[in-house]
Amino acid sequence: xxxxxxxxxxxxxxxxxxxxxxxxxxxxxxxxxxxxxxxxxxxxxxxxxxxxxxxxxxxxxxxxxxxxxxxxxxxxxxxxxxxxxxxxxxxxxxxxxxxxxxxxxxxxxxxxxxxxxxxxxxxxxxxxxxxxxxxxxxxxxxxxxxxxxxxxxxxxxxxxxxxxxxxxxxxxxxxxxxxxxxxxxxxxxxxxxxxxxxxxxxxxxxxxxxxxxxxxxxxxxxxxxxxxxxxxxxxxxxxxxxxxxxxxxxxxxxxxxxxxxxxxxxxxxxxxxxxxxxxxxxxxxxxxxxxxxxxxxxxxxxxxxxxxxxxxxxxxxxxxxxxxxxxxxxxxxxxxxxxxxxxxxxxxxxxxxxxxxxxxxxxxxxxxxxxxxxxxxxxxxxxxxxxxxxxxxxxxxxxxxxxxxxxxxxxxxxxxxxxxxxxxxxxxxxxxxxxxxxxxxxxxxxxxxxxxxxxxxxxxxxxxxxxxxxxxxxxxxxxxxxxxxxxxxxxxxxxxxxxxxxxxxxxxxxxxxxxxxxxxxxxxxxx
Numbered sequence: 001x002x003x004x005x006x007x008x009x010x011x012x013x014x015x016x017x018x019x020x021x022x023x024x025x026x027x028x029x030x031x032x033x034x035x036x037x038x039x040x041x042x043x044x045x046x047x048x049x050x051x052x053x054x055x056x057x058x059x060x061x062x063x064x065x066x067x068x069x070x071x072x073x074x075x076x077x078x079x080x081x082x083x084x085x086x087x088x089x090x091x092x093x094x095x096x097x098x099x100x101x102x103x104x105x106x107x108x109x110x111x112x113x114x115x116x117x118x119x120x121x122x123x124x125x126x127x128x129x130x131x132x133x134x135x136x137x138x139x140x141x142x143x144x145x146x147x148x149x150x151x152x153x154x155x156x157x158x159x160x161x162x163x164x165x166x167x168x169x170x171x172x173x174x175x176x177x178x179x180x181x182x183x184x185x186x187x188x189x190x191x192x193x194x195x196x197x198x199x200x201x202x203x204x205x206x207x208x209x210x211x212x213x214x215x216x217x218x219x220x221x222x223x224x225x226x227x228x229x230x231x232x233x234x235x236x237x238x239x240x241x242x243x244x245x246x247x248x249x250x251x252x253x254x255x256x257x258x259x260x261x262x263x264x265x266x267x268x269x270x271x272x273x274x275x276x277x278x279x280x281x282x283x284x285x286x287x288x289x290x291x292x293x294x295x296x297x298x299x300x301x302x303x304x305x306x307x308x309x310x311x312x313x314x315x316x317x318x319x320x321x322x323x324x325x326x327x328x329x330x331x332x333x334x335x336x337x338x339x340x341x342x343x344x345x346x347x348x349x350x351x352x353x354x355x356x357x358x359x360x361x362x363x364x365x366x367x368x369x370x371x372x373x374x375x376x377x378x379x380x381x382x383x384x385x386x387x388x389x390x391x392x393x394x395x396x397x398x399x400x401x402x403x404x405x406x407x408x409x410x411x412x413x414x415x416x417x418x419x420x421x422x423x424x425x426x427x428x429x430x431x432x433x434x435x436x437x438x439x440x441x442x443x444x445x446x447x448x449x450x451x452x453x454x455x456x457x458x459x460x461x462x463x464x465x466x467x468x469x470x471x472x473x474x475x476x477x478x479x480x481x482x483x484x485x486x487x488x489x490x491x492x493x494x495x496x497x498x499x500x501x502x503x504x505x506x507x508x509x510x511x512x513x514x515x516x517x518x519x520x521x522x523x524x525x526x527x
Contacts, residue, residue: 006029006032009029010029010030010032010033013025013026013027013029013030014029014030014033017030022049022053023053024050024051024053024054024057024060025050027046027047027049027050028046028047028050028059028060028063030043030046031043031044031046031047031050031063031067032063034046035063035066035067035070040067040068040070040071041067041071043063043067044064044067044068047060047063047064047067048064051064056087057087058084058085058087058088058091058094059084059091061080061081061083061084061087061094062080062081062084062091062093062094062097064077064080065077065078065080065081065084065094065097065098065101066093066097068080068101069097069100069101069104071235072104072235072403072404074100074101074104074105075101075105077097077100077101078098078101078102078105080097081094081095081097081098081101082098084097085098090121091121092117092118092119092121092122092125092128093118093125095114095115095117095118095121095128096114096115096118096125096127096128096131098114099111099112099113099114099115099117099118099128099131100131102114103131103135104402106306106307106308107350108135108138111131111135112132112135115128115131115132115135116128116132119132124155126152126153126155126156126159126162127152127156127159127161129148129149129151129152129155129162130148130149130152130156130159130160130161130162130165131161132148133145133146133147133148133149133152133161133162133165134161134164134165136148137165137168137169137172142169142172142173145165145169146166146169148162148165149162149163149165149166149169150162160186160192160193160196163182163185163186164186164196164199164200164203166178166182167179167182167183167200167203168203170182171203171206171207171210174210176207176210176211179203179207180207183200183203183204183207186200187200187201187204194227194230194231195227195228195231197227198224198225198227198228198231198400199224199400201220201221201223201224201227202220202221202224202398202399202400204220204224205217205218205220205221205224205398206398208220209398209503214503214504214507215507217398218504218507221397221398222412222413224400225397225400225410225411225412226411226412228400228403228411229408229411229412231403232403232408233408235403236403236404236405236408237408243408243409244368244405244406244408244409244419244422245409245415245418245419245422248368248419248422248423248425248426249422249425251319251325251426252422252425252426252429254325254326255325255371255426255429255430255433256429256433258325258326258329258433274354274355274356275303275347275354275355275356275357275358275359276301276356276357276358276359277358277359277380277462278358278359278360278361278377278380279358279359279360279361279380279381279382279383279461280360280361280362280366280373280377280380280381280382280383281293281296281360281361281362281363281382281383281385282362282363282364282365282366282367282370282382282383282384282385283364283367283384283385283386283387284364284365284367284385284392284396284420284423284424285364285365285392285396285401285407285410286387286391286392286395286396286399287364287385287386287387287392287443288385288386288387288441288443288446289362289363289364289385290306290362291443291446291493292362292383292385292441292446292457293306293360293362294472295454295457295469295472296360296457296461297360297472298468298469298471298472298474299463299466299469300357301356301357301358301463302357302358302360302463303352303353303354303357303358303359303360304352304360304362305347305350305352305359305360305361305362306362306363307362307363308346308350308361308363309346310343310346310347310361311343311366311369311372311373311376312342312346313338313339313342314339314342314343314369314372314376315369315372317339318331318371318372318375319368319369319371319372325371328371328372328375331375336375336376339376340376340377343376347359358461358462358463360461364385365406367384367423367426367427368406368423368426370382370426370427370430370431371430374430374434374436381438381439381460381461381462382438382439383438383439383441383457383460383461384427384438384439384440384441385441385443386440386441386442386443386522387442387443387444388444388498388499388501388519388522388524389420389424389515389518389519389522389524390501390508390512390515390519390524391497391498391499391500391501392420393413393416393417393420393501393508393511393515394413394500394501394504394508395497395500396410396416396420397410397412397413397416406419413507413508413510413511414510414511416511417511417514417515418514420515420518421514421515421517421518424518424521428521439456439457439460441453441456441457442522443497443498444498446493447493447494447495447498448495450470450493451470454469502527
């Protein structure tokens with residue numbers, strides 16, 4: 001190790017462990033090799049063995065957090081990083097892993113604070129600087145983002161996050177030649193990581209779209225999605241297990257076979273809940289759920305929760321488990337009290353002030369959990385965001401989302417169209433079964449007549465309308481928005497995305513028949 005011959009050190013560590021020796025350094029070396037060879041779970045086992053012998057090791061806790069973040073187990077990673085910080089608050093990598101876990105959990109304020117703490121300890125920590133650049137770009141702070149990215153690249157010239165952030169800034173500021181040069185440098189370099197290559201291809205698609213080179217843009221988006229799935233598919237897709245689209249098709253058939261469900265009497269909220277009520281906004285990604293949430297969040301009497309796992313326990317038992325919907329239909333209201341209490345406890349743990357405010361839970365994919373939401377909170381008003389299905393599917397296809405079981409379905413145009421159809425069929429089956437009619441808000445209507453639509457939205461939620469809501473951008477300007485729609489929300493209401501799919505009519509042709517029933521159902525022109 002002193003000679004910097006890490007591979008030889010790892011070989012010797014493996015020989016020692018095979019011979020029955022046990023030492024934290026030996027386990028750490030083998031863990032390092034295992035993590036970098038795609039065996040993160042085995043690496044964690046080694047690190048935990050080392051931790052038994054060295055229980056106050058900041059470095060071991062931090063390496064466990066690193067492995068957990070790489071596996072997508074971000075809540076557990078957050079716990080391990082916090083343990084590391086408890087052992088030594090001056091260890092910058094622990095703060096970096098904490099920031100990364102928060103960022104992946106869409107807890108962006110906490111993420112930024114952790115990264116800033118890391119560079120406060122070590123101003124030359126390129127990874128934290130690059131992540132701060134990405135967060136600043138997401139917030140629309142272009143000068144700060146370029147400063148952070150430049151500092152990161154001065155330390156680590158090949159930092160992927162910093163380079164991709166600069167590409168995004170170039171595109172946002174219409175600096176197409178620098179954007180192309182940066183993209184080309186990443187794509188032409190044989191050592192570019194697979195995920196970085198996927199993101200660079202997505203940016204290339206945006207560049208070609210900006211240049212009006214539609215076929216090339218479409219091809220870049222398609223290749224980007226293929227590579228993205230290659231990276232994340234093995235994590236979320238297990239052989240012999242059904243996809244989320246298959247699960248929804250099965251659940252729709254189950255719903256359609258169940259007897260009509262009578263509307264339940266609204267349960268009383270838990271005594272510990274001091275909010276003014278609860279509402280839900282959902283639909284499908286890229287339908288405008290983020291915009292609706294931010295408009296409402298501009299009001300002082302609304303507490304917005306974006307993309308948070310507030311329903312986790314109920315989802316585990318009534319959706320993810322096979323036979324969960326039947327179990328949900330048979331479960332008496334008295335047995336659901338613990339799930340409601342868990343929801344409100346999770347709300348309180350988010351650190352957002354809710355006293356006297358309307359709690360608005362905004363998560364696009366909560367459409368899939370509609371039966372659970374309506375059983376637990378039948379008195380909560382629901383807002384269903386709509387947009388032309390063709391625009392929705394194309395917009396999802398061209399974007400790379402944070403990986404999970406749902407977003408894995410958005411890697412190609414065909415799979416996105418099939419997933420959209422499965423989600424809409426599921427929602428419609430439930431609405432028909434319960435004769436349930438949420439408030440539908442069409443993105444195109446919001447663009448065309450902001451005041452009328454927002455007045456209707458506020459009335460549905462039991463809120464008075466105030467002209468100050470028109471100035472929602474001023475309030476959201478200084479907030480970190482946790483979804484891919486952040487740049488569009490910051491730019492304000494615009495008709496630029498309306499019927500944008502028509503620019504790709506030829507490329508969209510294979511899925512138009514799949515989407516046609518929903519185009520008709522939601523009242524859009526077949527054109």
